[in-house]
Amino acid sequence: MHSHDLSAILAASSARHSHLCPRQVLGARIGLAGGLALGMDLPRTDKRLLVFVESDGCFADGVEVATGCTMGHRTLRLEDYGKIAAVFVDVTSERAVRVAPRLDVRERAYAYAPGERRHYFAQLQAYQVMPDDKLLAIQPVALATPVAAIVSRPILRTNCDRCGEEIINEREVITGGQTLCRSCGGPGYYRPLAESQTHSFALPESREVVYG
Template sequence: MESFEQLLTESTRIHGHICAGQVIGVRMAMAGLDRIGITDPKKTERKKLYVLVEIDRCATDAIQSVTGCSLGKRSLRWLDFGVMAATFVNLDSGRAVRIVAREEARTLAESYCPEVEDKYQRQLQAYTVMPLDELFLFQEVEVKIPECALPGRPLRRVQCDQCGDWVQDCREREKDGRTLCRACDGERYYRVLDRTEPQPGTPG
């Protein structure tokens, strides 16, 4: 695997800027891969690796950059827990480790780089040198990944009986004998505009 400096440079390029979250994500991914026995995640061992992330912040971009896992490849899964944590799974061996960023690392940063006045820059620099056990909590875990969530072709595609959308990967719902997409089952995040409503920039 590439060095920390090389991985951080590439992650920063993809993310668009350097920040403490990038440092955390790169170090978290490197430590996770090491603990589950994967050394070549983007090439020879790419089909062995599965990652679950618990937050949609900067660190997630870094984890994706280091591991090569992504939503599109179905090797990265986002769980909306709001925790700065990720779980790395070796699909071949079953070994898995959940890594959580320690909150107390924010305060510890002061003892590593006291000369840096800006707290965000202080954290960024401190996180690059802080021992892993001070930066993270490591948990050996067991993860059961549903077959429908694994990489590969969709196991099935079904049509929603209400709106007609096609639903893949077992995400449909059964209700009162009908097959529904999640939007029609009450999880809709959008409102379909009436075709007769004036559109922005057009006369009413």
């Protein structure tokens, strides 16, 4: 890792926020280490690197800027485990590594931030300079789902037999001979409210809206 890369990444990441914080630094360091472990140049402009971040928030921006992988390019996915960690997959070989901070990084940080006793600032400073092997744990892993199934193919689409909505990327579930979306096939991440529950919920009145 070149330090000028890191400072450019941190500048781009913090420009999205009102601050630079230890989690953005960890995101950037984890992103760079993931690319290095797979022998891939960063940032990517192709789809060869697939990244799973294990939490959203500032951390994810650090990873995104370092790797060039984004949700819009379908090269960044959220597996919300509430952890500062990410899995990096070379989609051509399916080689994958998980990168996370070592368990003792908070305590170690003080040694890399001389004179700084405030833990937030010690971490902010230290995480930028700690060597990879002191900062990060890197573990080879195998995905539970094949990359081909995760990425799917852009031409594939079907309709849910219950709600009628279109489903892309082979995300349908087949239950009792029916093709269902994940909401109808359940358990979904939301449920529609019954009419008796919607009294406090005033939908905006329909009106003509002209954009642009």
